[in-house]
Amino acid sequence: MIIDGKKEAEIIRNEIKKEISDLKSKTSKIPSLTVILIGDYVPSQIYVKNKEKSAQEVGIKSKILKYQKKISEKEILAKINELNKDKDTSGILVQLPLPEHINKEKIINAIHPKKDVDGFNPVNVGNLSSGYKSIVPCTPLGCLLLIKKVEKNLSGKHAVIIGRSNLNGKPMAQLLLKENCTVTIVHSKTKNLQNECLKADILVAAVGVPNLVKKNWVKDDAIVIDVGINKVGKEIVGDVNFDELKDKIKAITPVPGGVGPMTIACLLKNTLECFKAHQL
Ligand code: GUN
DSSP states (O other), rough: OOHHHHHHHHHHHHHHHHHHHHHHHHSOOOEEEEEEEESSOOOHHHHHHHHHHHHHHHHEEEEEEOOTEEEEEEEHHHHHHHHHHTTTTTTEEEEOOOOSSOOHHHHHHSOOOOOOOOOSSHHHHHHHTOSSSSSOOOOHHHHHHHHHHHHSSSTEEEEEEEOOOOTTTHHHHHHHHHHTOOOEETTTSSOOHHHHHOOEEEEEESSOOOTOOGGGSSSSTEEEEOOOOOTTEEEESSOHHHHHHTTTTSOOOOSSSHHHHHHHHHHHHHHHHHHHHHOO
């Protein structure tokens, strides 16, 4: 089975659109998302443009604040503080990566946890890892929703996550633990990656190595979720060798058209949740 992330994302976007339209008729208010983009890194420019377009399509007011690479950390922090206080801003997102002279930790800490639509602020990270209510990072949330489309009850399943980033691997592990999975995180220093992956009922690859996961790395009944977006020549490929695996295993996400559209749908979902929680 090939998991159609594009279709699932569209279903979520339609639900969000309907809810926003209903809320607008009742309250005359709509959610708003402000995205801060620093520098001229082309992939970030494309991601941010897509986020803005998708937000507008569901009725979220969206604004991109663009800054030159040389902008000071102080100026960005001042802007974040202003947006934190702004009653009309539901969500704030600072697109990563940042230029080297800007401290990512300081920036992420500055975003008010209630407006942190990425779920990267340590308050949200801590709440998620404690099993409390929190804003959940968009990509792992999207992955979980796709996994649950294939298998509703994940209790007792062995989940293996390749990659330990704050954006994907770590929050993915927390979400799957909450679903009562047995969770293994593997990474660049793990010995015998293939052996670990062969234990997976659910395999999430989020490491940024093109076609890393091969046919003989997974069980036939595994669900494989590919978070990778890697440019190889002119092609975009995932961390999983899709062609080798697609007819062998239970379910797999393609790249593109798998996790990517779900990340954006979940960002819209988080923005709507922030709006409902603090602006209505
Ligand atoms: N850069 C790549 N992915 C992301 C994301 O999910 N959020 C932000 N803020 N930056 C990113």
